[in-house]
Amino acid sequence: MSARALTLDGRRRYTRETVAFVPALRTEVSLRNDDAAPALVDALLGRELRLDPALAAVALAIDGRRDVDDVLAAACTAGLTRPLAVRGLRALLLLNVIEGAGDAVIASLRAFRDGLDLPRGRVLPEMRFECQGSGSCCQTLSLGPLDAADVERLAALDLSKSHPHLVGQSLTELHAHPDGRRAPYLRRVDGRCLLQLDDGRCGVHVHHGAAAKPLTCRLFPLEHVVRYDGVHVYDRGECSRFGASSKAGEPLARTPQRLLPLMAQTRRLDHPIVQLSPSYLADFGYYAPLVQSAVDECAADTLAAPEVLRALARRVAAFTGALDGLPLSPGAAGAALQHVLATPRARFYVPCRPENLVPGARALRAVAEALTVACDRVLEQIPEGHGQSWARDFARRLKPVLHVVRTLLAALLEPQSAPERIIDAGFLSADTPEAHDTLRRSLRQALFGRQALVDDRALPALLRLAFVQLVTVYAARHRDAGEASRASIGGLDEGHQLAVRALSLDPMRQVFIEAAEAAPAALEALPYVLRWR
Ligand code: SF4
Numbered sequence: 226m227s228a229r230a231l232t233l234d235g236r237r238r239y240t241r242e243t244v245a246f247v248p249a250l251r252t253e254v255s256l257r258n259d260d261a262a263p264a265l266v267d268a269l270l271g272r273e274l275r276l277d278p279a280l281a282a283v284a285l286a287i288d289g290r291r292d293v294d295d296v297l298a299a300a301c302t303a304g305l306t307r308p309l310a311v312r313g314l315r316a317l318l319l320l321n322v323i324e325g326a327g328d329a330v331i332a333s334l335r336a337f338r339d340g341l342d343l344p345r346g347r348v349l350p351e352m353r354f355e356c357q358g359s360g361s362c363c364q365t366l367s368l369g370p371l372d373a374a375d376v377e378r379l380a381a382l383d384l385s386k387s388h389p390h391l392v393g394q395s396l397t398e399l400h401a402h403p404d405g406r407r408a409p410y411l412r413r414v415d416g417r418c419l420l421q422l423d424d425g426r427c428g429v430h431v432h433h434g435a436a437a438k439p440l441t442c443r444l445f446p447l448e449h450v451v452r453y454d455g456v457h458v459y460d461r462g463e464c465s466r467f468g469a470s471s472k473a474g475e476p477l478a479r480t481p482q483r484l485l486p487l488m489a490q491t492r493r494l495d496h497p498i499v500q501l502s503p504s505y506l507a508d509f510g511y512y513a514p515l516v517q518s519a520v521d522e523c524a525a526d527t528l529a530a531p532e533v534l535r536a537l538a539r540r541v542a543a544f545t546g547a548l549d550g551l552p553l554s555p556g557a558a559g560a561a562l563q564h565v566l567a568t569p570r571a572r573f574y575v576p577c578r579p580e581n582l583v584p585g586a587r588a589l590r591a592v593a594e595a596l597t598v599a600c601d602r603v604l605e606q607i608p609e610g611h612g613q614s615w616a617r618d619f620a621r622r623l624k625p626v627l628h629v630v631r632t633l634l635a636a637l638l639e640p641q642s643a644p645e646r647i648i649d650a651g652f653l654s655a656d657t658p659e660a661h662d663t664l665r666r667s668l669r670q671a672l673f674g675r676q677a678l679v680d681d682r683a684l685p686a687l688l689r690l691a692f693v694q695l696v697t698v699y700a701a702r703h704r705d706a707g708e709a710s711r712a713s714i715g716g717l718d719e720g721h722q723l724a725v726r727a728l729s730l731d732p733m734r735q736v737f738i739e740a741a742e743a744a745p746a747a748l749e750a751l752p753y754v755l756r757w758r
Contacts, residue, residue, distance in 0.1 A: 244293075244552050244553065244554035244557070245292060245293065246292065246293055246325070246554055246555060247289065247290065247291065247292050247293070248287045248289075248291075248293055248296055248314065248317075248323050248324075248555075249287065249288075249289035249323065249324045250265070250284075250287060250289070250322060250323065250324065251267075251269075251321070251322055251323060251324050251326075251331065252324070253267060253268040253269035254266065254267050254268070254269075254322045255268075256284050256285065257273075258281070258285065262275050262276070263275075263276045263281040263284065263285070264276060265284060265320075265322055267322065269331070269334055269335065269338060270334065270494070270496055274320065274322070274498070279305055279309050279310075279312070279313045280313045280316060280317065282300045282303040282304065282305050282310070282313065283296065283297075283300045283305070283310055283313035283314050283317060284313075284317065285300075285303065286299035286300045286303065287317075287323075293314070293553055293554075296310075296314065297310045297311065297314065300313065300314075311553065314553050315548070315551060315553060316505075316506065318553065318554075318555060318557070318558060319505065319506065319507040319508065319511065319548070319558055320498060320506065320507070320508055321508040321510065323555055324555065325555030325556065326555040326556075326558065326559075327508055327510050327511070327558075327559065328555075328556075328559075329510075329559075330453060330508065330510030331510075333453040333454060334453050334494075334496065337453060337494060345455050345456065346449075346455065346456045346458055346481065346484050346487075347454070347455040347456060347457050347458065348457075348458045348459070348476075348477045348478050348484065349459070349478075349520075349524075349669060349670070349673055350476065350478050351476065351524075351666075352458075352459070352460065352471075352476060352477045352478065352670070353471060353472060353473060353474045353475065353476050353477060354446065354447060354460055354464075354470055354471060354473070354474060354477070355470055355473035355474030356464075356470060357464075357466035357469050357470050357473070358425070358426065359425065359464075359465045359466050360421060360424075360425025360426060360427075361425075361464075361465035361466075361722070362445055362446070362463065362464065362465065363417055363418040363420075363421045363425075363427060363442075364416060364417040364418070364421070364615065365465070365615045365618070365619070365722075365726065366445070366463065366615070367410070368410050368411035368412075368413060368418050368441075369397075369400065369408060369409060369410030369411060369439070369441060370400070370402075370408035370409065370410060370441070371397060371408070371409045371410060371411065371439050371440075371441065372440060374440075375409075375439040375440055375441075376397060376409055378437060378439075379396050379397065379429075379439065380396075382429070382433055382437060386432065387428050387429075387431070387432035387433065388419075388420065388428055391419065391420075395412065396411060396412055396419065396420065397409040397410060397411060397412060398410060398412045411439065416614050416615065416618075427442065429442075440486060443486065444486060444487060445463075445464075446460050446461050446462065446463050446464045446470075447459070447460060447461070447477075447484075447487060448460075448461045448487075448674060448675070449484075449487045450495050450674060450675050451492055451493060451494050451495055452494075452495060452496070452513070453494070453496055453509075453510065453513075454513070456487075456492075457673055457674060458477065458484050458487055459670045459671075459673045459674035459675075460670045460674075461670075461674060461675075461725070462667050462670055462671060462721065462722075462725045463722060463725055463726055464722065465718060465719065465722045466718050467663065467666075467667065467718050467721045467722065468659070468662075468663050468717055468718045468721070469718070471666055471670070472666075495675075496508075496509050496510075497509050497678065497681040498681065499511070499512045499678065499681055499682070499683055500681060500682040500683065500684075500741075501541060501544070501545050501683050502541070502542075502545040502683070502684065503741065503742055504545065505545050505548055507558070511544070511558060511559075511562055512541075512677070512678075512683060514562060514566055515537060515540045515541055515544065515562075515565070515566070516537065516672050516677045518536075518537070518540065518566060519533050519534070519536065519537040519540075519668075519672050520669055520672050520673050522536065522570070523665050523666075523668050523669035523672070524669065526661075526662075526665065528574070528665075529661055529664070529665070529752065529755075530661070530664035530665045530667070530668040530694060531664070531691075531694055531751045531752040531755045532574055532752050533665075533668060534668060534687060534690055534691060534694070534748060534751065535573075535577075535748045535749060535751055535752055536570075536573035536574055537672075537687060538684075538687050538744065538745055538748040538749075539573045540565050540566075540573055541683055541684075541687075542745055543565045543568070543573075544561060544562055544565045547561040547564070547565070548561065576752075576753075577749045577750060577752065577753055578749075581746065581749045581750070582637075582749070582750050582753055583638060584746045584749075584750075585746045585747055585748070585749040585750025585751070585753075585754075586634050586637050586638050586750045586754065587634075587638065587746075588740075588743040588744075588746040588747035588750070589630075589634055589691070589695070589747045589750060589751070589754060590631055590634040590635065590638070591740065591743065592688065592692065592736065592737075592740045592743065592747060593627050593630045593631045593634065593692075593695075594631065595736045595739070595740060596623070596627055596692070596728075596733055596736050597624060597627045597628070597631070599620075599730075599732035599733050599735070599736050600620040600621075600623050600624045600627070600727075600732075601624075602732045603616055603617060603620035603730060603732055604617060604620050604621060607620075615726075616730055619723060619726050619727035619730065620727060620730065622700075622723055622727070623696065623723060623727040623728075626696050626699050626700040626720070626723070627696075629699045629702065630695050630696070630699050633699070633754070634754065637754065659717055660697075660698055660701070660717055663697065663717045663718075663721060664694050664697060664698070667693065667694075667697070667721060667725075668690060668693075668694075671690060671693070672690075676689070676690065679734050679737055679738060680734065680738060682738060682741060684741040684742070684744040684745070685734070685737035685738045685740070685741045685744070686737070687744050687748060688737045688740060688741065688743070688744040688747060688748070689728055689733075689734070689737045691744075691747060691748055691751045692724065692728055692737075693721075693724040693725060693728055694724075694751065694755060695724075695751075695754070695755065696720060696723060696724035696727070696728065697717060697720040697721045697723075697724045698717070698720065698755060699720070700716070700719065700720030700723050700724065701716030701717045701719070701720040702716070
């Protein structure tokens with residue numbers, strides 16, 4: 226039964242509010258209603274969803290016998306208005322807690338639980354990594370946590386020749402995690418790992434072999450995340466030579482043994498409930514295919530990273546926009562998602578309308594200002610010489626780059642008052658093959674990994690990725706200012722590391738979360754600001 230009608234703007238608009246079906250909670254989901262805060266307990270995903278009174282009234286009305294209209298009527302009897310009851314049932318459908326909703330994703334999750342289809346490792350075919358020996362990671366990264374085997378191996382090292390000054394000293398120190406747990410990390414001396422040699426090389430690697438290093442050092446910069454469609458192994462983009470290291474060496478797809486230590490690590494499934502927009506929470510299974518479309522499009526070197534990111538934001542908006550009037554049925558959200566995914570790509574790649582440029586540039590400028598304040602907060606909160614002084618250093622380096630970004634945005638918004646040279650100097654660097662290549666590979670890895678979400682939120686993550694692009698390019702331009710009109714590859718690498726690291730700090734993430742509603746406008750203007758279409 227079709228309940229939709231097409232409208233002139235191509236969006237689906239629906240003529241019916243419900244489609245006949247009998248809602249029932251999914252087999253693994255039970256309603257716990259034994260205290261003041263009712264909750265849905267999902268045994269499949271091992272999570273509990275606390276319900277507000279409106280959602281609780283709808284969930285209580287679902288008994289597996291009433292049809293959808295009767296469920297809504299029962300929720301209204303319990304005090305809800307009809308629109309609230311409709312929204313409540315739609316929310317439960319989007320969370321895939323109703324039988325039949327998100328069937329394909331639920332089938333994958335069940336297979337994962339049963340071990341019938343243990344997720345296989347997935348890497349992007351072009352993915353490579355080969356250390357370029359800069360030694361920067363041993364100075365700027367968190368040096369742990371170490372596992373018991375790491376600590377044992379380090380304790381067994383004969384340091385009498387390689388590091389005689391460390392004989393008898395502890396190589397590790399305990400750091401507290403936000404959850405209160407304490408874990409061992411390599412000790413830092415003068416801001417760097419105490420095992421690093423003066424020339425920047427790893428002393429353990431040089432004198433005792435690569436296998437003697439802690440696992441975290443051997444795996445850097447690879448990370449993994451367990452998803453319902455497999456274990457995604459990706460480059461977290463923190464190498465200071467990302468432009469070279471991510472293109473060097475054998476493809477990881479051809480050397481799967483390099484992935485084994487990662488695969489042996491935690492197999493905890495990552496399948497959050499995603500804040501897709503200010504109005505909608507949804508099971509991750511509705512967001513993942515949208516992200517995958519962007520990952521696929523990043524592979525085409527005819528598409529620039531800022532445009533791919535904007536297209537992703539537009540697809541998210543198209544999907545959440547379709548949800549507003551979606552008829553209540555288990556398959557409706559999935560069908561709306563398929564409709565967005567099947568919409569010709571060109572529709573999401575049209576240039577920004579001129580009237581959207583100024584609001585977009587204003588939104589970017591407001592976020593750049595808030596990030597500058599967040600930099601000051603980091604500089605105030607982390608004293609000199611603290612174990613996290615690398616965070617201080619990144620915040621200190623980020624500030625002038627944000628100043629460049631703000632200046633350029635001001636020039637774009639008020640060109641009559643901006644000196645010509647500012648506009649020229651600012652925009653020239655971004656549109657080069659090197660910048661294009663770095664940003665495209667960075668975005669593809671970031672989306673394939675964990676960076677499509679910030680604290681389980683989509684829009685803050687897209688905004689953060691927009692700033693990764695801006696900071697990468699303008700940090701390079703800032704470093705190379707006065708030398709040429711093009712940013713050098715070294716400058717892009719430094720800019721990229723600065724962007725990825727600094728914009729992951731908690732105060733910066735908070736800025737993106739608070740600015741989430743500005744993300745769609747900001748992303749509209751991004752390609753223009755970076756001088757792409
Ligand atoms: S053990 Fe080696 S690779 Fe690891 S942080 Fe120290 S110097 Fe760097």
